Amino acid sequence: xxxxxxxxxxxxxxxxxxxxxxxxxxxxxxxxxxxxxxxxxxxxxxxxxxxxxxxxxxxxxxxxxxxxxxxxxxxxxxxxxxxxxxxxxxxxxxxxxxxxxxxxxxxxxxxxxxxxxxxxxxxxxxxxxxxxxxxxxxxxxxxxxxxxxxxxxxxxxxxxxxxxxxxxxxxxxxxxxxxxxxxxxxxxxxxxxxxxxxxxxxxxxxxxxxxxxxxxxxxxxxxxxxxxxxxxxxxxxxxxxxxxxxxxxxxxxxxxxxxxxxxxxxxxxxxxxxxxxxxxxxxxxxxxxxxxxxxxxxxxxxxxxxxxxxxxxxxxxxxxxxxxxxxxxxxxxxxxxxxxxxxxxxxxxxxxxxxxxxxxxxxxxxxxxxxxxxxxxxxxxxxxxxxxxxxxxxxxxxxxxxxxxxxxxxxxxxxxxxxxxxxxxxxxxxxxxxxxxx
Amino acid sequence: xxxxxxxxxxxxxxxxxxxxxxxxxxxxxxxxxxxxxxxxxxxxxxxxxxxxxxxxxxxxxxxxxxxxxxxxxxxxxxxxxxxxxxxxxxxxxxxxxxxxxxxxxxxxxxxxxxxxxxxxxxxxxxx
Numbered sequence: 001x002x003x004x005x006x007x008x009x010x011x012x013x014x015x016x017x018x019x020x021x022x023x024x025x026x027x028x029x030x031x032x033x034x035x036x037x038x039x040x041x042x043x044x045x046x047x048x049x050x051x052x053x054x055x056x057x058x059x060x061x062x063x064x065x066x067x068x069x070x071x072x073x074x075x076x077x078x079x080x081x082x083x084x085x086x087x088x089x090x091x092x093x094x095x096x097x098x099x100x101x102x103x104x105x106x107x108x109x110x111x112x113x114x115x116x117x118x119x120x121x122x123x124x125x126x127x128x129x130x131x132x133x134x135x136x137x138x139x140x141x142x143x144x145x146x147x148x149x150x151x152x153x154x155x156x157x158x159x160x161x162x163x164x165x166x167x168x169x170x171x172x173x174x175x176x177x178x179x180x181x182x183x184x185x186x187x188x189x190x191x192x193x194x195x196x197x198x199x200x201x202x203x204x205x206x207x208x209x210x211x212x213x214x215x216x217x218x219x220x221x222x223x224x225x226x227x228x229x230x231x232x233x234x235x236x237x238x239x240x241x242x243x244x245x246x247x248x249x250x251x252x253x254x255x256x257x258x259x260x261x262x263x264x265x266x267x268x269x270x271x272x273x274x275x276x277x278x279x280x281x282x283x284x285x286x287x288x289x290x291x292x293x294x295x296x297x298x299x300x301x302x303x304x305x306x307x308x309x310x311x312x313x314x315x316x317x318x319x320x321x322x323x324x325x326x327x328x329x330x331x332x333x334x335x336x337x338x339x340x341x342x343x344x345x346x347x348x349x350x351x352x353x354x355x356x357x358x359x360x361x362x363x364x365x366x367x368x369x370x371x372x373x374x375x376x377x378x379x380x381x382x383x384x385x386x387x388x389x390x391x392x393x394x395x396x397x398x399x400x401x402x403x404x405x406x407x408x409x410x411x412x413x414x415x416x417x418x419x420x421x422x423x424x425x426x427x428x429x430x431x432x433x434x435x436x437x438x
Numbered sequence: 439x440x441x442x443x444x445x446x447x448x449x450x451x452x453x454x455x456x457x458x459x460x461x462x463x464x465x466x467x468x469x470x471x472x473x474x475x476x477x478x479x480x481x482x483x484x485x486x487x488x489x490x491x492x493x494x495x496x497x498x499x500x501x502x503x504x505x506x507x508x509x510x511x512x513x514x515x516x517x518x519x520x521x522x523x524x525x526x527x528x529x530x531x532x533x534x535x536x537x538x539x540x541x542x543x544x545x546x547x548x549x550x551x552x553x554x555x556x557x558x559x560x561x562x563x564x565x
Contacts, residue, residue, distance in 0.1 A: 285478065285498070310503045319505070 067427040068399040069361075071376045071418025072213070073134075073161050073239045074270070075262045077350075078422060079338075083264040086337045087330060101306040107329065108304035111292040114336045121244050121339075122258075123251030124278035129290040130332035131275030131324065134239055134259025135164040138207065139171035140277055140288045140322055141255045145205030145233040146177060147286050147321070153202045155232075157182045157190045159212030161239055162407035168207070182206075188216040188369030188378065190223065199230050209237040210250065213407075214369060214416065215358075215376025217247060224252035241335075242420075243374045245342075245351030255279045264338035265331050274331035285311060288322030350421060357428070358419040364432035368414050376418045378404065378411070379435065386415045393434050398427055400434075440559075441466065442533055446509065446549055447558035453533065454509040456549060461510055464537040465497060465528065468562045473499040476528045481517040481539055488512060488541060490548050495538065497528065510548040512541035 006014075011023070020026060027035070046054070068076045087093065091106055101108060111129045118127035131137040142154045154172065156165055158181050165181070172179055180198060185191040190208055199206065206227045210218040220236060227234040236250040238258035250256055261273040279287055285308065293307035313320040342350060354375040368378040379401070381389060390400035401417035408414075419428060445453040451469035455462040470476065478498040488494040488508035495506045517539050520527055528536035543549070553561060 285480070310498055310501070315501075316503050319503070 066397050066399050067422075067424065069393075069401050069417050069419060069423065069427075069431055070399050071215075071240070071420075072402040072416055073163065073259070073261075074267045075240055075242070075375075075418065076267065076420050076422050077242065077262050077264075079264045079266065080341050082341055083334050083337045087333050092330065092333055102303070105304060108292050108306070110333055110336060111290075111327070111329065112294060112304050113340075114332050115292060117336060117339045118276045118278050120344075121241070121249065122253075122256040122276070122278045123249030124253070124256050125281040126284050126287060126291070127276060127278035128287050129292055129327040130260075130329070131257070131277050131289065132328055133271060133273040133275045134237070134257065134261075135161070135167040135275075136171075136324075137257035137259075137275040137277050138164045138235075138237060139168050140324065141235045141237075141257045142168060142172060142177065142179075142205050142207065143175070143322070144255060144277075144279070144283065144286045144288065145235060148283055149204040149231065149233060151202050151204040151232070152177050153200075154179045154205050154207065155182050155195070155198055155203055156180075156207040157184065157209065157212070157218075158408075159184050159188070159190060159214060159216070159218070160207060160209040160237055161213050164209075164237065164239075177204075182208075184212075184214075186369075187371040188212070188214045189218055189371055192222075192226070195223070195226060199226065199232065201230065203230060203232040205233050205235050205255075207235040207237060209239065210247070211238070211240055211243050211374040211376065213239075214378045215373040215418070216369060216371045217374065220248070220250045221252050228254075240374065240376070242347070242351050242354055245347035245349075246355060247374070254283070260332070260335040263335035265334050272328065272331060274328040274335055284308065286321060287311075289324045290327050353421040354419070357421065357423045360425075361417065361419045361423070361428040361431060364429075365417075365435055368411070375420055376416060378414050378416055381413045381415060381435065383413075384435070386413065389415065389434050393431060396430055396434075398430060400431070441555040443555045445533070445555060446552035447555065447561075448507065448509045448552060449561065450507045451562075452507060452509050454549070454552060455537075456543070459543050459546060460515070461512065461541050461543045462537050463506075463509060463539050463541065465506060465532055466558070466562075467532045469504075470529050470532045470536070473497060473502065473504060475500045476525045479518075479521040479525045479528060479538065481521070482514050484514050484516055486514050488514060488539075490545075498525075506538065508541075509552055510541070510543050511545055512543040514539050514541055516540040 115127045146152055154177055156168060156179060169179055183191040183194040208218050208223060210220055212218055224234045233254035235255045236253035241258060241260050241262045256278045258276050259273055260276060265273050277287060291307050292304050295303055295305050297303040309315060311321045313325040358375040362377045365379045366382055368380050386403035393400040401415040404411040404414045404416055445455050447453050451466045453464050453466050476497055476499045481495045488511060490508050490511045492508055493505035494508050496503050497506060518537050
């Protein structure tokens with residue numbers, strides 16, 4: 001797709017065609033109070049050299065050389081240089097999900113690989129071409145469960161990322177889908193009594209996260225028995241994909257959704273990332289978004305095509321399974337390249353490093369919950385203020401953890417810490433010291 | 439293909455074959471022809487209710503998914519199990535083996551509003 005600039009003559013002709021005199025006339029209908037009536041604070045007439053200098057100076061103000069122990073949905077992992085080398089290729093970098101899909105066999109092949117890897121990672125049978133991110137995949141899974149079960153209620157554990165829960169509420173509030181929270185127990189896992197109490201015949205989906213927001217592993221298998229016995233679907237969410245290198249894939253789930261930011265997608269400023277949705281083959285017609293399938297061409301050669309597109313918005317209009325009518329191709333490709341580089345063994349080693357470092361750091365600190373965790377854990381500040389601890393760490397060029405009070409008022413004295421393969425021992429020791437020193 | 443004279447028809451191209459208070463429902467030869475190769479049929483479970491004029495399932499062809507509307511209201515007593523493995527039966531024999539569901543009709547008066555075969559033939563000819 002090329003972007004061609006317009007000349008002044010083009011602009012005059014376009015305006016004349018709609019009987020307008022100036023570009024200003026195009027926006028004259030806007031009420032004055034929503035318009036900016038002053039010039040933006042951008043200087044005129046800078047040379048290229050000055051512009052480069054300006055941005056260099058601005059970039060120097062970025063904090064660099066900081067160690068980070070902040071996780072909570074976005075993780076600080078190493079990005080192999082090979083990833084950018086592959087995704088920067090013009091054929092990938094400038095492509096949009098192709099509408100004339102089958103002409104772009106390269107793009108379709110990479111998406112097919114992605115779907116295959118996501119299935120291997122999650123233990124599911126089918127995966128789509130990717131979602132916008134992990135959070136927006138959650139309401140899609142909930143709506144899928146509603147369509148499949150013919151019920152309307154959704155239960156979501158408080159151990160699911162708080163922002164994911166908020167996205168679910170935003171998307172379901174006008175859909176006639178009541179959403180109810182499920183408490184966590186003393187050990188940080190889902191409270192099974194609360195689930196048993198709320199799991200009635202009107203529940204379409206039970207949504208849990210593992211490792212959950214506190215970093216703790218949920219009992220997926222046990223939960224799946226409870227949930228399926230009541231005819232509801234179990235939706236398993238993950239935010240830390242690296243954990244799947246080590247823990248059992250959530251294969252007892254009916255739908256798995258998650259975030260692949262950990263797989264070579266830069267934390268940036270909170271996005272863009274890439275989400276996944278995967279399910280069992282019997283639910284394939286209810287999965288939202290694009291699907292790439294393998295087929296043979298007119299000459300009998302292996303080829304790839306978009307399949308089951310009849311569920312999608314451009315064909316089924318308002319009756320489509322979802323409003324998502326594209327995917328997150330470039331970022332999903334980063335994750336695909338990442339998975340290809342690491343492979344099954346590499347991902348396992350990476351996960352083991354995360355586990356070892358997190359448990360090294362956790363071993364020095366007073367933990368809030370007593371349950372198995374991966375690379376995140378909740379620490380009690382023991383009389384100190386979480387903000388104080390983080391401030392003192394920042395002075396030592398260390399970004400601390402998340403003060404949980406923001407999402408869990410009852411955990412006002414707790415910090416969620418994350419250690420990854422990037423965490424150095426001296427920094428971990430400094431973090432531990434900050435909790436103890438007066 | 440001719441339209442069976444003993445069936446009743448809707449403007450949305452479903453047919454209804456009435457036997458007492460029982461009715462068999464399918465889509466017409468015209469409908470299957472317009473849809474093209476049918477690859478999947480989504481039908482309601484026995485025990486569920488259908489309402490005249492409301493969608494009770496869908497037929498998916500290689501080019502579209504179309505809702506199927508109930509010609510009459512009633513309770514579903516059977517869905518055609520043959521179609522889960524052989525959806526192409528709807529193309530091959532739309533008025534016979536390709537039937538979709540059987541219902542116990544709850545309001546027999548609703549049948550009066552449906553078209554006779556000759557009227558339906560004229561209707562699709564004019565469409």
